[in-house]
Amino acid sequence: MSYLLKSNKSWISQEKAGTPDEQQDKIKEVRELLGSLTTEMPAFLSDGTIRRFLRARNWSTEQATKALKETVKWRRQYRPDKICWEDIPGREHEARRAYIADYLDKNGRMVFISKPPIKSKSSAKDQIKQLVYNLEILAMHSENEQDECAVWLTDFQGWVLTNTPLPLFRESTNILQNHYPGLMAVAILSNPPRIFESFWKIVRHFIEREMKEKVKFVYTNNPESHKIVADMFDLDKLESAFGGRNTVAFDMDKYAERMKQSDQMRGASVHANGYSCST
Structure with missing residues (x-):
């Protein structure tokens, strides 16, 4: 399996994007086409969000x-903006499986880390809820970005087929591609075992071409893979599982505090009466 899939279409996307003024004209046009929806969800339908969707749809x-x-229909029903840290079932365990790192890559992009070999103790529904929660935080930080603002790192060391049920993968991919497009700049699959090749041949059909072009397979024992990682990350900050030098244990108390701060910034927090924000 190739450890790197390169995209050669970035220049095409830049060409379609046009000048900053032309981009702003497209954002204005989308606002007009959306009509009253912009007043229904003004916080969501910001210029930043519209820009992300335009970028993901080749500026059409x-x-x-x-x-x-x-996505507006989906948000009416799911209310992702109301999910907060206290809403995540089994969050102390599940956050070790999927979390937002406390560092950025060398391009200033946020880093989302997932470790599917750690067995989840939550239902598929609750795992999706946690994913949406994390994506909401990443999206909040993408508001003023001209390009994709996040990198997704997945540690596949010790992965087996049962770690990633196909229905869960399909729903996760659907949510990411359809409701949070233009967010992920690159997805790094680290140390996938040989059995993953069979799984990839199936699931790659559920992934849009543009997303597949962002996927990189890397192996920590491969010199060229290591160079790719070193070019993207400060190895003193990057976890050792991905070829970095950071061996510090995950601090749940610090992470929980960070997430609560993000909830306050998003306007999602626990009510004074103690009930979580999505109730």
């Missing part, structure tokens, strides 16, 4: 508007 105002309308 028609396609971006259609995608945004579908």
Whole structure:
């Protein structure tokens, strides 16, 4: 399996994006096409969000508007903006499986880490809830970004087929591609075992071409893979599981405090009466 899939279409995307003024004109056009929806969800339908959807849809105002309308319907029902840290079932365990790192990559992008070999103790529904919670935080930090602002690192060391049920993968991919497009700049699959090749041949059909082009397979014992990682990250901060030199144990108390601060910034927090924000 190749450890690196390169995209050669970035120049095409930049060409379609046009000048900053032309981009702003497209954002304005999408706003007009959305009509009253912009007043229904003003916080979500910001210029930053519209820009992300335009970028993910090759700057087609028609396609971006259609995608945004579908996401508005989904957000009405799911209310992702109301999910907070206290809403995540089994959060002390589940956060060790999927969390937002406390450092950025060398391009200033946020880093989302997942470790599927750690067995989840939550239902598929609750795992999706945690994913959406994390994506909301990443999206909040993408508001003023002109490009994709996040890197997804997945540690596959010790992975077996039962770690990633196909229905869960399909739903996760659907949510990421349809409701949080233009967010992930690159997805690094670290040390996938040989059995993963069979799984990849199946699930790659559920992944959009643009997303597949962002996928990189890396192996910590491969010199060229190590160079790719070293070019992207400060190895003193990067976890040793990905070829970095950071061996500090995950601090749940510090992470919980960080997430609570993010909840306050998003306007999602625990009510004074003690009930969580999504109740």
